[in-house]
Amino acid sequence: MNEFKLEEIVSATDNFCPSRVIGKGSHGCIYRGILEDGQFVAIKKQSSGLQKLQDNTKLENEACILSSLSHNPYLIRLLGTSRDSFKNKLLVMEHMPKGTLHEFLHLEDDETTLNWSQRFKTAVQIAKAVQFLHEENPTIVHRDIKSANVLFDQNLNAKLADFGLAIRMDGYDSLSRPAAGTIGYLDPCYTVPSKLSTKVDVFSYGVLLFEIISGRKAIDVSKKPAAIVEWATALIQQGRVLEICDERIELPHHMEDTIKNLAFIASRCVSLMENLRPSMAEIVIQLEKSIIDEQSVVRFPLWTSFLCGFALQRWQRKLGCKTDSTQINNKGNGSGVTISKGALLVREILAEIT
The missing domain is CATH 1.10.510.10 (Transferase(Phosphotransferase) domain 1)
Structure with a gap:
């Protein structure tokens, strides 16, 4: 794990300027930092109360857990650590610009x-x-x-x-x-x-x-x-x-x-x-099934819309007339007959397979 010099952290955060604070919690503050190479980072520093107590347990624990994990796209990434002048732990994390x-x-x-x-x-x-x-x-x-x-x-x-x-x-x-x-x-x-x-x-x-x-x-x-x-x-x-x-x-x-x-x-x-x-594994399976179900619901109207349009065009050519996209009026028998898109689609498909 990368160990950053304190001078780098102080420079990156403009000496922990209050205007650089992007998050606060019971355990400390998070500062937005810019490293010398231009990389944006988030730097976690203990709260003043924990600093006075010299209680490093929370940040030490976080560093220990994160450094032991292989890369996962859904977990925050620890880039390295440092120590302030009082030997308190500092964490250098990837910067997440869109907030919480x-x-x-x-x-x-x-x-x-x-x-x-x-x-x-x-x-x-x-x-x-x-x-x-x-x-x-x-x-x-x-x-x-x-x-x-x-x-x-x-x-x-x-x-x-x-x-x-x-x-x-x-x-x-x-x-x-x-x-x-x-x-x-x-x-x-x-x-x-x-x-x-x-x-x-x-x-x-x-x-x-x-x-x-x-x-x-x-x-x-x-x-x-x-x-x-x-x-x-x-x-x-x-x-x-x-x-x-x-x-x-x-x-x-x-x-x-x-x-x-x-x-x-x-x-x-x-x-x-x-x-x-x-279990979380069961939850993930159920959620992914929901994704599949939702996609199938979304795709069906797209296909039916395409097929309806295609069927309408064929009917128009057969009838030798222009119609709007929603109905055909057959006046040959003296009465108006409205044919829906769905009926046209069904009738056209049946004609193709019989």
């Missing part, structure tokens, strides 16, 4: 929110990221899956970030750390260290799915109920699935079944019975 999923979903400017295709793509990409972690040997549990930790690159591809709380389940030590996470996303079954499992991430992913679908925060005290899980699961149980959908953007008819499926997956993920929650 949380910003896209919850900023007041509705015009900048993600459309349904982008939301579904994000759900698939993060599911694959978590699946990758769970299939590591030993398994890695992220423990802090939330919209603020989903970042976007220039092409709006999503990557999972912030591994400060992640645990590699490689022995007793992994089951001795206190339960941790973010309120609203935290699995209510995860109350003691021994309850740690991949199902903790599955629950958080389910909350994230509800957030993606609804545009509502995981916890919003201005609403009743305040918890997104309680609100969304109640609507699903009442058969009112589409009422969960974000009203700021219109849901295309051809995507209704896809989004319903997303909601049903989310409801399984947040089950209080851990054994009923699907």
Whole structure:
């Protein structure tokens, strides 16, 4: 792993200028930096409170986890590390210029929110990221899956970030750390260290799915109920699935079944019975099946439209007259007969095969 000199980091961030801050959290700040070769990077520095305590555990843990992983397109990339003048850890990460999923979903400017295709793509990409972690040997549990930790690159591809709380389940030590996470996303079954499992991430992913679908925060005290899980699961149980959908953007008819499926997956993920929650591998399979189903729905009208047009042209040549694209009036018997595109298509195909 590359070790950057402190002078490089100070120069890249203009001495950690406040105007360079692009993210804040309970564990520290993230600065936008420009290296000498012109490369944009994100530099994570501990919060002032942790610096005073000289508590490097979160950044040390993140560096350890990320440096041990092979490249994955859906995980944030660690470029290297450094140390400040007090020997506190600094992380140099790839820069994700489009910000966080949380910003896209919850900023007041509705015009900048993600459309349904982008939301579904994000759900698939993060599911694959978590699946990758769970299939590591030993398994890695992220423990802090939330919209603020989903970042976007220039092409709006999503990557999972912030591994400060992640645990590699490689022995007793992994089951001795206190339960941790973010309120609203935290699995209510995860109350003691021994309850740690991949199902903790599955629950958080389910909350994230509800957030993606609804545009509502995981916890919003201005609403009743305040918890997104309680609100969304109640609507699903009442058969009112589409009422969960974000009203700021219109849901295309051809995507209704896809989004319903997303909601049903989310409801399984947040089950209080851990054994009923699907694995991330199962979730990815279901999501990819939704992609296939959606594509087949989209393609069919395109083919029928083409065939209808072709059939109409042949009928026009046979009748020796011009018609509009939707009807033919046959006045030979003194009555007007309207022939729909669908009827023309069926009649033409039948003529070709009989």
